[in-house]
Amino acid sequence: MQTQSKEKLIIIGNGMAGISTVEQILKLNNSFDITVFGSEPHPNYNRIMLSYVLEGSKTIDDIVLNDWNWYRDNQITLHTGTTVTHIDPVTKQITTDDGKKESYDKIIMATGSNPFILPIPGSDKEGVVGFRDINDCNQMIEAARNYKKAAVIGGGLLGLEAAKGLVNLGMDVTVVHLMEDIMERQLDRSASSMLQAELERQGIKFAMGKQTSELMGDERVSGLRFSDGSELMADLVVMAVGIKPNIALAQASGLEVGRGIVVDDYMQTSIEGVYSVGECTQHRGVCYGLVAPLFEQGHVLAKHICGVDTAPYEGSIVATKLKISGVDVFSAGDFVEGPEHTVISAKDEWKRTYKKVLLRNNTIVGAVLFGDVTESSNLQKLIKQQSEMTDDIYSTIMGTGCCGGGASKQSSIETMSDEEIVCGCNGVTKKTIVDVITNQGLTSVDEIKACTGATRSCGGCKPVVEQILQYVLGDGFKTAAKQGICGCTTLDRDKIIAEITIKGLSTTREIMNVLGWSNEEGCSKCRPALNYYLHMLNPETHEDEKESRFVNERMNANIQKDGTYTVVPRMYGGVTTPEDLKKIADVSLKYDVKVVKVTGGQRLDLIGVKKEDLPKVWEELDMPSGYAYAKSLRTVKTCVGSQFCRFGTQDSMGMGAYIERKFERLDFPAKFKIAVNGCPRSCAESCTKDIGIIGNDGGWEIFIGGNGGIKPRIADSFCKVKTDDELIEICGAVMQYYRETGNYLERTSEWVERVGLEKIQSVILDSQDNRKELVKRIEIALQQVEDPWKKMLNDDKTRTALYEDHKLAISVE
Numbered sequence: 001m002q003t004q005s006k007e008k009l010i011i012i013g014n015g016m017a018g019i020s021t022v023e024q025i026l027k028l029n030n031s032f033d034i035t036v037f038g039s040e041p042h043p044n045y046n047r048i049m050l051s052y053v054l055e056g057s058k059t060i061d062d063i064v065l066n067d068w069n070w071y072r073d074n075q076i077t078l079h080t081g082t083t084v085t086h087i088d089p090v091t092k093q094i095t096t097d098d099g100k101k102e103s104y105d106k107i108i109m110a111t112g113s114n115p116f117i118l119p120i121p122g123s124d125k126e127g128v129v130g131f132r133d134i135n136d137c138n139q140m141i142e143a144a145r146n147y148k149k150a151a152v153i154g155g156g157l158l159g160l161e162a163a164k165g166l167v168n169l170g171m172d173v174t175v176v177h178l179m180e181d182i183m184e185r186q187l188d189r190s191a192s193s194m195l196q197a198e199l200e201r202q203g204i205k206f207a208m209g210k211q212t213s214e215l216m217g218d219e220r221v222s223g224l225r226f227s228d229g230s231e232l233m234a235d236l237v238v239m240a241v242g243i244k245p246n247i248a249l250a251q252a253s254g255l256e257v258g259r260g261i262v263v264d265d266y267m268q269t270s271i272e273g274v275y276s277v278g279e280c281t282q283h284r285g286v287c288y289g290l291v292a293p294l295f296e297q298g299h300v301l302a303k304h305i306c307g308v309d310t311a312p313y314e315g316s317i318v319a320t321k322l323k324i325s326g327v328d329v330f331s332a333g334d335f336v337e338g339p340e341h342t343v344i345s346a347k348d349e350w351k352r353t354y355k356k357v358l359l360r361n362n363t364i365v366g367a368v369l370f371g372d373v374t375e376s377s378n379l380q381k382l383i384k385q386q387s388e389m390t391d392d393i394y395s396t397i398m399g400t401g402c403c404g405g406g407a408s409k410q411s412s413i414e415t416m417s418d419e420e421i422v423c424g425c426n427g428v429t430k431k432t433i434v435d436v437i438t439n440q441g442l443t444s445v446d447e448i449k450a451c452t453g454a455t456r457s458c459g460g461c462k463p464v465v466e467q468i469l470q471y472v473l474g475d476g477f478k479t480a481a482k483q484g485i486c487g488c489t490t491l492d493r494d495k496i497i498a499e500i501t502i503k504g505l506s507t508t509r510e511i512m513n514v515l516g517w518s519n520e521e522g523c524s525k526c527r528p529a530l531n532y533y534l535h536m537l538n539p540e541t542h543e544d545e546k547e548s549r550f551v552n553e554r555m556n557a558n559i560q561k562d563g564t565y566t567v568v569p570r571m572y573g574g575v576t577t578p579e580d581l582k583k584i585a586d587v588s589l590k591y592d593v594k595v596v597k598v599t600g601g602q603r604l605d606l607i608g609v610k611k612e613d614l615p616k617v618w619e620e621l622d623m624p625s626g627y628a629y630a631k632s633l634r635t636v637k638t639c640v641g642s643q644f645c646r647f648g649t650q651d652s653m654g655m656g657a658y659i660e661r662k663f664e665r666l667d668f669p670a671k672f673k674i675a676v677n678g679c680p681r682s683c684a685e686s687c688t689k690d691i692g693i694i695g696n697d698g699g700w701e702i703f704i705g706g707n708g709g710i711k712p713r714i715a716d717s718f719c720k721v722k723t724d725d726e727l728i729e730i731c732g733a734v735m736q737y738y739r740e741t742g743n744y745l746e747r748t749s750e751w752v753e754r755v756g757l758e759k760i761q762s763v764i765l766d767s768q769d770n771r772k773e774l775v776k777r778i779e780i781a782l783q784q785v786e787d788p789w790k791k792m793l794n795d796d797k798t799r800t801a802l803y804e805d806h807k808l809a810i811s812v813e
């Protein structure tokens with residue numbers, strides 16, 4: 001008997017729309033033999049996140065949605081770097097740009113959009129880019145290394161996110177906007193002007209009401225000329241003036257097109273068996289430019305072609321959120337009031353918040369939020385459901401000024417219907433999330449993301465997913481929240497450490513393989529953590545995995561906005577000599593160091609060293625590395641102390657320098673700072689340090705767990721000691737106990753809160769044996785450390801690869 005062969009399904013476009021539809025099909029008992037064609041050379045990635053890649057908070061690796069293995073594991077044939085040029089509905093064959101022909105039974109077109117490039121003279125010059133794909137992103141990052149001035153044409157979502165990314169890369173950026181208000185397609189005048197003011201504060205300049213008539217320059221762009229005759233200099237021009245659905249293939253193949261490829265309510269084009277989803281699609285006259293609608297389209301199409309009953313797609317209500325850190329803006333539905341609207345609004349110019357909700361016949365039809373967007377998901381839902389305004393809804397959204405939001409959030413989860421969509425981007429309902437928490441025992445947002453896709457795209461729904469988790473788990477939430485050091489594993493730190501020890505695991509790759517990581521390459525969260533844990537457990541045998549360290553630690557210097565680096569030489573206890581100062585001055589002059597800054601930790605920071613000059617600067621300084629880039633002992637800050645100060649009871653400078661020499665270069669879970677003061681006046685501020693030491697008449701008092709950063713915390717008094725030896729021993733034991741029990745990236749301020757001061761005191765102070773053992777272990781670790789700058793200078797291969805290779809270190813594979 002012959003086995004029935006599978007129907008052949010071809011997906012044209014390897015973007016978010018095409019592949020999310022495939023994901024849905026796979027969930028519905030896939031009965032297709034699937035082949036995907038994509039023009040880009042990458043596997044499916046999250047285009048939304050390009051803004052974060054440009055801004056520097058994510059790498060290309062972080063934004064891959066489905067890696068090469070995913071296609072292989074699901075028996076999907078993938079042709080990257082291949083463009084389909086023709087569909088022949090008669091022979092049922094497609095042709096590609098490299099001459100391949102392939103037959104099909106069904107086709108899903110998901111060809112997306114192209115950025116709109118203004119048809120003005122000069123728009124084809126070097127240095128003029130759109131912002132659409134990895135290639136554009138790389139071009140901008142590269143330009144920011146070599147040029148200073150950028151212009152972004154278009155003050156919409158894309159233009160503003162591009163501008164912020166370029167500011168972060170150190171460029172001087174002007175947004176050139178045609179209209180008088182930025183984001184005029186999403187915001188009313190009030191929100192728009194508050195947004196502009198906030199972005200100006202963040203370093204973006206604006207040229208408003210300007211129409212660009214020409215881009216000037218020879219081969220490379222050098223500036224913009226406007227229709228009013230004025231000019232703006234720029235060596236990089238980003239066009240962000242909207243998108244055009246990519247209908248070239250549809251047109252060439254005779255499909256009905258308007259602005260996009262015309263489809264019916266089941267995403268069927270004018271040709272039978274050929275469907276279309278995503279930005280290339282025109283449904284009921286509308287082409288969408290956001291992911292939520294294209295996921296909704298994909299859900300309907302997947303069910304339809306798999307023969308599963310589904311309601312038709314009837315269009316989407318879109319909501320937008322700008323992805324710029326420190327700027328919270330949300331807009332959904334109607335946002336400009338007309339005579340038919342009842343307007344509820346509140347503007348707080350001091351807190352810089354603005355809320356506006358529009359009602360039509362008491363139905364909520366639109367909203368704009370600025371500054372405080374906690375109610376965005378709720379409002380999106382109310383608009384979608386065409387809910388009537390009630391007293392309860394009013395006080396939840398606009399606030400009553402009394403009792404906290406916690407209760408209302410809890411009850412809003414309680415009253416949410418099961419079928420309500422929580423993650424608009426991925427079409428995930430409350431019920432789906434509740435079910436996976438209850439039935440599969442999931443306990444973290446990362447696990448819910450891996451299982452349902454919720455939070456995977458723009459991330460805007462994360463707070464609601466977290467609230468649902470909290471609501472379902474109740475008291476179990478806090479303990480459960482500890483689990484899984486990242487999305488690649490459900491194992492927490494303690495379990496991983498136990499497994500490394502029991503199973504004798506010795507490399508990060510081995511840990512990931514043996515402990516069943518869901519992503520075999522790991523991620524930027526777990527790789528550095530595993531490398532740290534391995535080194536802490538086996539200081540004598542573990543070979544440091546440089547590639548698992550953060551970029552600053554790999555480079556042994558801190559990268560700056562403009563791509564240059566800073567160099568901070570070690571000055572023990574914050575004390576230097578005229579000879580060292582002279583050397584620093586000579587090297588700074590020779591290597592064109594623009595700024596020499598005294599840091600908060602009493603060191604000198606040479607800012608603006610070029611990557612290729614770093615080894616020469618270290619060589620000529622001939623001073624130890626100050627470790628300003630590392631999760632390690634940064635500085636020991638000291639006051640003048642008894643050597644000179646008339647109040648000083650202890651030699652703080654001498655003790656500080658000694659401690660710094662003894663414990664430098666050792667890895668910690670997070671950066672580590674110490675201060676030593678000669679008397680309780682504490683001029684060198686012991687209360688905000690990981691270890692603060694204060695001299696008194698009878699000896700020293702030790703404080704731990706202080707922090708002056710984002711979450712300030714005053715250090716706790718740990719104990720008093722009489723002698724210098726006791727001081728060193730207890731400091732060493734505290735450091736080692738923190739090294740052994742701290743979560744990677746957890747500062748001592750959080751560690752003390754989590755572990756408990758009394759517990760740390762009992763381990764270190766109550767048992768001499770414990771203390772001695774801890775000290776023994778830290779001494780072993782200290783024997784392995786060496787100066788990274790010196791090491792690098794003796795390693796020609798790494799030196800060339802790290803400091804002289806000009807290639808961009810960005811790739812997906």
Ligand SMILES: Cc1cc2nc3c(=O)[nH]c(=O)nc-3n(C[C@H](O)[C@H](O)[C@H](O)COP(=O)(O)OP(=O)(O)OC[C@H]3O[C@@H](n4cnc5c(N)ncnc54)[C@H](O)[C@@H]3O)c2cc1C
Pocket residue numbers: 012013014015016017018037038039040047048049050051082083084085110111112113131132133158246249277278279280288289290291292294321323458
């Ligand atoms: C920087 C940036 C930030 C964004 N931020 C957000 C956001 O925060 N929220 C939001 O909702 N949306 C956002 N968007 C929009 C969102 O990314 C898009 O709506 C979404 O990616 C569109 O998906 P798509 O699959 O329809 O098209 P695309 O992602 O464009 O994918 C289409 C793919 O098909 C390929 N292709 C085209 N023609 C062919 C052919 N003939 N043969 C083979 N392959 C072909 C293309 O090369 C492309 O890879 C953002 C977009 C950008 C650029």
Ligand SMILES: NC(=O)c1ccc[n+]([C@@H]2O[C@H](COP(=O)([O-])OP(=O)(O)OC[C@H]3O[C@@H](n4cnc5c(N)ncnc54)[C@H](O)[C@@H]3O)[C@@H](O)[C@H]2O)c1
Pocket residue numbers: 118153154155156157158159161176177178179182183184185210211212240241242243288289290320321322323
């Ligand atoms: N956070 C998000 O949701 C997000 C982020 C980035 C991109 N996107 C999507 O990507 C797509 C592209 O974004 P976009 O911002 O380019 O499109 P857009 O159409 O939303 O905005 C383009 C802006 O450019 C302005 N403009 C048009 N012609 C101009 C000219 N000649 N000079 C100066 N300004 C001009 C318009 O007034 C408009 O404000 C959109 O679909 C958008 O929704 C979304």
Ligand code: SF4
Pocket residue numbers: 639640641642645646647648649652677678679680681682683684
């Ligand atoms: S802390 Fe005390 S000893 Fe140190 S400089 Fe200040 S006053 Fe002098």
Ligand code: FES
Pocket residue numbers: 422423424425426454455456457458459460461462
């Ligand atoms: S709403 Fe965008 S990821 Fe959930």
